[in-house]
Amino acid sequence: MKDGIQINRRGVLKSSAAMLGATFLGADAEASAEAQIQQNVNTHSSPSTLKITDLRVATVVKPGPSPCPIVRIDTNQGVYGLGEVRDGASATYALMLKSRILGENPLRIDYIFQKIQQFGGDARQAGGVVSIEMALWDIAGKVYGVPIYQMLGGKWRDKIRIYADTTESKDPKIYAEREKARKEEMGLTWLKMDLGVDLIKDIPGAITQPSGLSRWEETFQPHPFIATEVTDKGIDKLCEYVAAVREAVGMEIPLSMDHLGHIGVKSCIRLGQAYEKYNLSWIEDVIPWYYTDLLKRITEESPTPTLTGEDIYREEDFEVLCSNHAVSKIHPDLATSGGILRTHRIGDMAFRYGVPMAMHMAGTPVACMASVHCAAATRNFLAMENHSLDVPWWQDLVEGIEKPIINKGYITVPDRPGLGITLNEDVVRQHLKPGTGYFEPTTQWNEERSWDRLWS
Numbered sequence: 001m002k003d004g005i006q007i008n009r010r011g012v013l014k015s016s017a018a019m020l021g022a023t024f025l026g027a028d029a030e031a032s033a034e035a036q037i038q039q040n041v042n043t044h045s046s047p048s049t050l051k052i053t054d055l056r057v058a059t060v061v062k063p064g065p066s067p068c069p070i071v072r073i074d075t076n077q078g079v080y081g082l083g084e085v086r087d088g089a090s091a092t093y094a095l096m097l098k099s100r101i102l103g104e105n106p107l108r109i110d111y112i113f114q115k116i117q118q119f120g121g122d123a124r125q126a127g128g129v130v131s132i133e134m135a136l137w138d139i140a141g142k143v144y145g146v147p148i149y150q151m152l153g154g155k156w157r158d159k160i161r162i163y164a165d166t167t168e169s170k171d172p173k174i175y176a177e178r179e180k181a182r183k184e185e186m187g188l189t190w191l192k193m194d195l196g197v198d199l200i201k202d203i204p205g206a207i208t209q210p211s212g213l214s215r216w217e218e219t220f221q222p223h224p225f226i227a228t229e230v231t232d233k234g235i236d237k238l239c240e241y242v243a244a245v246r247e248a249v250g251m252e253i254p255l256s257m258d259h260l261g262h263i264g265v266k267s268c269i270r271l272g273q274a275y276e277k278y279n280l281s282w283i284e285d286v287i288p289w290y291y292t293d294l295l296k297r298i299t300e301e302s303p304t305p306t307l308t309g310e311d312i313y314r315e316e317d318f319e320v321l322c323s324n325h326a327v328s329k330i331h332p333d334l335a336t337s338g339g340i341l342r343t344h345r346i347g348d349m350a351f352r353y354g355v356p357m358a359m360h361m362a363g364t365p366v367a368c369m370a371s372v373h374c375a376a377a378t379r380n381f382l383a384m385e386n387h388s389l390d391v392p393w394w395q396d397l398v399e400g401i402e403k404p405i406i407n408k409g410y411i412t413v414p415d416r417p418g419l420g421i422t423l424n425e426d427v428v429r430q431h432l433k434p435g436t437g438y439f440e441p442t443t444q445w446n447e448e449r450s451w452d453r454l455w456s
Contacts, residue, residue, distance in 0.1 A: 046077065047105075047107055047143055047144075048105075049076075049077075050075050050076065050077055050079070050105050050106060050107060050139075050143065051075060051076045051103055051104070051105060051106075052073055052074070052075055052101050052102055052103060052104050052105075052106050053074050053075055053076050053102070054072075054073070054074040054102075054442070055071065055072070055073050055074075055094065055095070055097075055098040055101065055102075055132075055442060055445070056071075056072050056074070056439040056440065056441070056442050057069050057070065057071055057072075057085075057091040057094060057095060057436075057439065057442070058070050058072070058423075058428055058432060058436070058437070058438045058439050059091055059432060059433040059436050060364055060397065060428060060431050060432060060433070061431060061432070061433045061434075062087070062364075062387075062388060062391055062394070062431075063390075063391060066087045066088050066362070067087070067088065067089075067090075067091075067433050068084060068085070068087045068363050068364045068367070069084065069085040069089070069090070069091035069094065069127075069131070070082060070083070070084050070085075070364060070366055070423070070428070071083040071084065071085065071091075071094050071131040071132065071134075071135055072135070072439055073101075073106060073132065073135040073136070073139065075106060075139065079139055079142050079143055080135075080138075080139065081106065081134075081135035081136060081137070081138035081139035081140075081142070081418065082134070082135055082138050082366050082419060082421070082423065083130070083131035083132055083133065083134030083135035083136075083138070083366065083370070084131050084134060084335060084363050084364060084366040084367040084370070085127035085128060085130075085131045085335070086123075086124050086126065086127040086130070086131075086333065086335035086336055086362075086363065086367070087335070087362045087363045087367075087387075088124055089124035089125075089127035089128075090124075090127075092128075093119075093124075093125065093127045093128030093129075093131075094127065094128035094131045094132060095128075095442055095445045096119070096128065096445065096448070097116050097119060097128050097129065097132060098442060098445040098446065099445060099446055099447050099448040100115060100116055100448075100452070101115075101116065101132060102446065106135075106136045106139045106140070107136075107139070107140050107143065109133065109136045109137060109140060109341065110341070112132070112133075112136060113129070113132075113133050113136075113338075113339065113341075113342075116128075116129050116132065117129060117338075118452065118454055120313055120338075121313055122311050122312060122313045122336070123311040123313075123336060124336070125313075126313045126335070126336045126337070126338070127335060127336070129338075129339070130334070130335050130336065130337075130338065130339040131335070133338070133339030133340060133341070133342075134334075134335075134339055134340060134366070134367070134370045134419075137151070137339075137340050137341075137370070137373075137418070137419075138418040138419045139418065140418070141417045141418030141419070142417045142418040144417070145417050146417055147373065147413075147414060147415055147416060147417060147418070147420055148340060148370070148373035148374075148418060148419060149373040149374075149376040149377040149413060152340070152341070152344050152373070152374070152377035153377055154377065155376035155377050155413055156376065156377065156378070156379050156381070157375075157376055157381075157413070158376075158412065158413055159410040159411065159412055159413065160371075160372050160375045160376060160381075160383075160384055160410060160411045160413060161189060161190055161382070161383040161384065161409060161410055162188065162190070162383065162384055162385075162386050162406055162409055162410060162411060163188065163190035163191060163192050163254075163256065163358075163383045163384070163385055163386075164182065164188060164191075164192060164385065164386050164387070164389045165192050165193070165194055165258065165385070165387060166178050166179050166182055166191070166192065166193055166194070167390070168193075168194055168195075168199065170199055172240050172241045172243075172244035172245075173244055175193070175241055175244065175245060176241075176244040176245045176247065176248035176249075177248065179191055179193060179245045179248060179249055179255075180248040180249055182389075183249050183253060186389065186406075186408075186409065187407075187408030187409045188409040189253065189254075189409040189410075190253065190254045190256070190281075190383045190409070191245075191249060191253055191254065191255045191256070192255070192256040192257070192258060192385070193241070193242075193245060193255065193256075193257055193258075194257070194258050194259040195238060195241055195242065195257050195258075195259070195260070196259040196260050196261035197228065197230060197234065197238075197260070197261035197263060198261060199238070199241070200234050200237045200238060203233070203234070203237060205231060205233045205234075206230070206231060206233050206234035206237055207228060207229065207230055207231060207234050208227075208228070208229045208230075208231060209226070209227065209228040209229075210226075210227055210228075213226065218262065221262070222262075222287070222288050222291075223262045223263060223264065223265075223286075223287045223288065224264060224265060224287065224291070224294070226262050226263075226264075227264070228261065228262055228263050228264065228267075229263060229264050229266065229267045230263055230267040230270065230271065235270060235271060235274045238271065238274075239274055239275070239278075242257075242275060242278045242280075243278070246278050251279060254281040254383075255278070255279075255280055255281060256280060256281045256282050256283075256284065256307075257275070257280055257282070257283050257284060258283075258284040258285065259284075259285075260283060260284075260285075260286060265287065265294050265297065265298060268283070268286040268287065268298045268302070269297075269298055269301045269302050271283065271302075271304075272286075272298065272301070272302025272303060272304040272306070273301075273302060273303060273304075275304045276303040276304055280304050280305070281305065282304070282305045282306060282307035282328060282329055282358075283302070283304050283305070283306055283307070284306075284307050284308065284331070285307075285308050285310070285311075286298055286306060286308075289308045289309065289311060289312055289317070289321065290317070292320055292321065292324055292326045293326075295308065295321070295326040295327055296324055296325065296326040299325065299326060299327055299328055305328035305329060306327045306328050306329070307327055307328060307329040307330065307331055307358065308321070308327050308330065308331070309321075309327075309330040309331045309332045309333075309337070309360070310331060310332065310333040310336065310360035311333075311336060312332060312336065312337060313336055313337060313338060314338070315337075315338065315342055315345055315346050315349065318330060318332065318337070318346045318349065318350065319349055322349065322350045322353040322355045323353055325353070325355070327355075328355075328356075329355060329356045329357065329358060329382070330346070330350055330355055330356075330357050330358070331357065331358035331359055331360050331385070332346055332357070332359060332360065333359070333360035333361060333362070334359065334361065334367065334370055334371045334374055335361075335363060335367050335370075339370075340370055340373065340374050343359075343371075343374050343378075344374050344377055344378055347374075347378035347379070347380055347381060348378070348379070350380060351379055351380040355380070356380050356381075356382050357378065357380050357381055357382065358381070358382040358383050358384065358385070359371050359374070359375055359381070359383075359384040359385065360384075360385050361384055361385050361386060361387070362385070362386075362387035362388075364388075364394070364397055364398075365394065365395060365397050365398040365401075365405060365421060366397075366398070366419065366421070366423075368386065368405070368411070369398075369401070369414065369419045369420060369421055370419060371384055372384070372411050372413055372414075373413070373419070373420075376413040384411075386406060389406065393427060393430070393431065396424060396427045397423065397424055397427050397428055397431070398421040398422065398423055398424060399421065399422050399423070399424050400414075400416060400420065400421050400422045401414050401416075401420055401421050402414070425438065
């Protein structure tokens with residue numbers, strides 16, 4: 001024993017012998033040791049010299065129909081990344097950005113995002129920018145050998161809770177049975193129902209609405225300008241649906257509501273008050289998100305919590321809602337809200353204001369797994385939507401992940417590098433948009449001359 005350290009004589013002799021052996025073996029021993037080290041090191045990429053060489057698209061069509069363009073970004077070292085343009089959006093949103101990212105190092109994620117951010121916008125218009133951001137994170141994870149959530153600071157949870165919409169029925173009992181099946185047969189621990197004035201518009205005296213509205217007015221005119229209001233009779237009829245569902249599934253499980261219809265502020269408040277006894281988790285997108293003062297008024301006067309966010313692109317706009325407590329909860333769609341990093345930042349920002357965050361997701365497993373990594377690393381996350389529970393081939397689009405992907409209402413967070421998935425080419429090809437191919441060449445998008453700067 002010397003200075004509190006016990007010396008192992010046998011270990012010293014072995015170490016000495018090893019050093020002598022290395023001396024006599026000389027260069028051969030050094031080469032052998034170096035070869036052993038190389039076997040344990042991931043050398044398939046050199047981060048500092050990585051360059052983007054291509055961007056291609058394969059558009060899958062889900063029932064609806066809803067096109068979901070999957071983006072693949074290739075590099076000069078064989079590493080590629082997958083991303084997804086938001087469901088229902090055009091692949092052109094991503095293709096037009098190809099000339100602006102070719103030759104860039106894909107690991108400069110924030111730099112590239114800032115370079116192309118101006119070409120995104122609220123709702124589907126964000127799709128191209130965000131699909132590229134997703135793919136860059138996939139590449140980074142593969143290069144460094146870690147799952148994306150680890151690069152966001154690590155995970156708070158190992159499984160992600162799922163909630164889902166449910167096929168509507170004009171018969172409250174049938175609607176309730178469908179919700180019950182979601183709980184008992186699929187194992188969901190959070191439910192959602194779409195319940196709007198469309199279900200009762202054929203009932204005399206249920207709603208007040210000007211006749212002869214054009215499709216543009218009904219679809220694209222913001223809610224406050226349509227002059228549609230729900231009557232007491234209409235509210236009673238809508239409550240019959242909620243009561244039937246609550247009777248079928250119980251009061252214990254969270255139940256959320258969406259698609260109230262393009263109704264006025266007063267009707268939103270009255271419905272929120274009528275639904276109080278059913279203890280809903282939220283009523284969603286009651287009016288367009290940018291009417292902050294009106295949203296705040298609804299939130300303050302409705303005992304049923306409010307939620308919005310699936311159409312918002314910028315973190316700053318989420319902060320306006322959260323700082324003013326204009327809504328009770330937010331639910332960004334990662335394929336719109338700037339991508340993986342920005343959605344994570346949105347969650348952190350909302351946490352500071354005491355606002356919980358759910359997540360909207362209606363895409364393929366590519367967008368789903370991007371959302372899963374973000375949700376895993378975001379402290380105030382509640383649950384993530386999935387619009388594909390009734391699409392039998394949805395999970396078959398990808399490989400390399402635990403199946404079933406959605407198991408008893410949860411998705412297990414993958415630990416493989418990047419997104420943790422690869423595409424099943426055969427299944428993807430079976431569900432491509434008619435007239436399109438599987439990651440066909442896109443050389444026509446390689447060059448574009450444009451003065452992109454936003455200031456003089």
